[in-house]
Amino acid sequence: MPATPPNRLGLTASGLLALCRAGFEKEVAAELDDFAAGIGLTGFVRTRPGSAFVTFETHEPVAFADLAERCDWRTLIFARQLLPWFARVDDLPERDRATPIATATRNAGQRFAQLMLETPDTDEAKQQSGFCRRFTVPLQHELERIGAFREGAKGLPELHILFPDTSTAWLCAALPGQAALWPMGIPRLRMLREAASRSTLKLAEAIFTLLSETERNASLRAGLRAVDLGAAPGGWTWQLAHRGLRVTAVDNGPMAPSVMATEMVEHVRADGFTWRPQRPVEWMVCDMVEQPTRIAALVADWIATGRCRRTIFNLKLPMKKRLEAVEQCRALITKRLAQAGPFELRFKHLYHDREEITGYLALRAAAV
Ligand SMILES: C[S@@+](CC[C@H](N)C(=O)[O-])C[C@H]1O[C@@H](n2cnc3c(N)ncnc32)[C@H](O)[C@@H]1O
Incomplete structure (x- = not known):
């Protein structure tokens, strides 16, 4: 295993991930493709109609520090959230999802200051939201234990983990202020x-x-x-x-x-x-x-x-x-x-x- 990640931006990103309303994947895919080309990335977009999320995978790894600066979620019209992603963990075992996620985070060589677990906005994925709530604290403890997390530390990125289903996790990162204001880009506003x-x-x-x-x-x-x-x-x-x-x-x-x-x-x-x-x-x-x-x-x-x-x-x-x-x-x-x-x-x-x-x-x- 690599040594404890340092307090700096050493992360390498593999692409971009955007969330949207289900049914708007085509628009986000087109916008994401344009956005990536505009900042000099080459790669390909992947999505599934109705999945409420779209990914862009770069042909070559990209320095997170460069990408994250330019990755403001407001840029894309149809995206509720826009994040650089750095790892995808498949086949998560139901009884211990924390270990493979913590390992992938540590392997990325980056320490994080905030943790957010999110799902795409679909009926299927939202069934994970109870799990996300229960899982946040234990996962944070595990990340702290291996040295990949220091709560609130200045200058460190946020770790966003997206669970589209029970066995897959997309590991994403954002600089403070660059990601959507609300988890999953969904504002919790109270109607008077x-x-x-x-x-x-x-x-x-x-x-x-x-x-x-x-x-x-x-x-x-x-x-x-x-x-x-x-x-x-x-x-x-x-x-x-x-x-x-x-x-x-x-x-x-x-x-x-x-x-x-x-x-x-x-x-x-x-x-x-x-x-x-x-x-x-x-x-x-x-x-x-x-x-x-x-x-x-x-x-x-x-x-x-x-x-x-x-x-x-x-x-x-x-x-x-x-x-x-x-x-x-x-x-x-x-x-x-x-x-x-x-x-x-x-x-x-x-x-x-x-x-x-x-x-x-x-x-x-x-x-x-
Ligand atoms: C979606 S509703 C507006 C709801 C409003 N924003 C609210 O928060 O309660 C659209 C409104 O536009 C009005 N409207 C449509 N055409 C109009 C026009 N030419 N001139 C004035 N009002 C119009 C309709 O009467 C309707 O009340």
């Missing part, structure tokens, strides 16, 4: 009854996923103004009102009394595609279910004409050619903003999204 609809969780997740802390602090402050297009019954409006923003909620449908009770909301019954504010606002959010190009044109127009500084919006995608639909929207926004200056455009398929993705758009000059 007064928040009116479960859609409220989508905007809450978008705020954490698509904005930096600086952007959140600058733009979600008491006293700022927002417009919510397609607001009823008010889950998104509530997220903004709850943070102290005054919201104009545009929808012909009724708003929930609990949202109106915040006294931060004006309800306007109008068409969200033609209604415009009398003066500029900080935020426009849009959850109208429409053709994605129509929504993209609308949000680009609000930004280009300075009606809002930033926007979060949903794009409902077709069942097929989803990536093409996203690129069509990106091209449309880029064209509309050509004269307006550089902009930030971010897309993510959030945990709370189904057949849609969520976007963030702001001019760089206007937004922190």
